[in-house]
Amino acid sequence: AQTVTQSQPEMSVQEAETVTLSCTYDTSENNYYLFWYKQPPSRQMILVIRQEAYKQQNATENRFSVNFQKAAKSFSLKISDSQLGDTAMYFCAFMTNRDDKIIFGKGTRLHILP
Amino acid sequence: DAGITQSPRHKVTETGTPVTLRCHQTENHRYMYWYRQDPGHGLRLIHYSYGVKDTDKGEVSDGYSVSRSKTEDFLLTLESATSSQTSVYFCAISAEYEQYFGPGTRLTVT
Numbered sequence: 001a002q003t004v005t006q007s008q009p010e011m012s013v014q015e016a017e018t019v020t021l022s023c024t025y026d027t028s029e030n031n032y033y034l035f036w037y038k039q040p041p042s043r044q045m046i047l048v049i050r051q052e053a054y055k056q057q058n059a060t061e062n063r064f065s066v067n068f069q070k071a072a073k074s075f076s077l078k079i080s081d082s083q084l085g086d087t088a089m090y091f092c093a094f095m096t097n098r099d100d101k102i103i104f105g106k107g108t109r110l111h112i113l114p
Numbered sequence: 115d116a117g118i119t120q121s122p123r124h125k126v127t128e129t130g131t132p133v134t135l136r137c138h139q140t141e142n143h144r145y146m147y148w149y150r151q152d153p154g155h156g157l158r159l160i161h162y163s164y165g166v167k168d169t170d171k172g173e174v175s176d177g178y179s180v181s182r183s184k185t186e187d188f189l190l191t192l193e194s195a196t197s198s199q200t201s202v203y204f205c206a207i208s209a210e211y212e213q214y215f216g217p218g219t220r221l222t223v224t
Contacts, residue, residue: 033211045157045204045215052211091156100145100164100208101172104156 002027004094006105013082014113020067021077021108023092032096034068034075039107040088048090051075079110087112117141118216120205126222133192135219137205139185145208146188148172148180150201151218157204163188195223 003026013019025034036048051059051068058066063083067076079086092105117140127133137146145164149157149172159172161180169180177199179191192199200223205216 035212043202043218045206045218047212047214050212095211095213097211100211101147101159101162102157102206102213104158106154106156 002029002094002096002103004092004103004105006090006092006108008108009106010109010111012111012113015082015084017082018078018080019082019110021079021090021092021110023075023077023105025073025075025092025094027073027094027096029096029098032094034066035093035095035102036064036066036077037091037093037104038086038088039091040085045091049077082112084112084114086110118205118207118214120203120216120219122219123217124220126224127195128224129196130194133195133221133223135190135203135205135221137188137190137216139188139207141207141209142185143207143209144185146182147206147208147213148178148188148190149204149206150174150199151204152201160190160203192221195221197223199223 005024032053034051038046049061063080065078089107091107093102095102119138121136147162148160158174163169163182181189203219206213
């Protein structure tokens, strides 16, 4: 069975700093997708970034980038120049291309401090 | 915006009463999902659908049923609500190996 583990329940950083959120996963599959979702206080789930396992290049979306280490089954999210609006719960998630079901980690609550 | 709406957005109900939550999408996506979100658990899959009248169970399906009679609507029913079903419920659709979520429904069972 696939599992997703986020080892940091809560983090706080100063505005404009860089922060890295950790995620590890376990699977025997070779083809899969990894995601980071953001959930601000509004409760809306927002897709931040996606990584295809077959791609070696790390995905980047503006200030958000990932460090994907397939052999280590690690998928961390780096937020550069953090902003107050980045305050949210962040979920790491995993999906194979067999069944379109996503498995979520338990989340990391991130506070950006002014 | 994947055109997903959920109704109601908030509901308070009593233990033992039936409750139906509705998810509606406007873009004819084949796959639809129901999740519940609880503190310390992240999002957990309740049921999902891969087409009209085609549904399957997720990891926390006990006490829930679903129906999908039209592509655009996916209903989640709690036959007899219990306090343990107090939660935030999210509907989602899948498109090109990404999932997009509705705004959520906060359900309180007293």
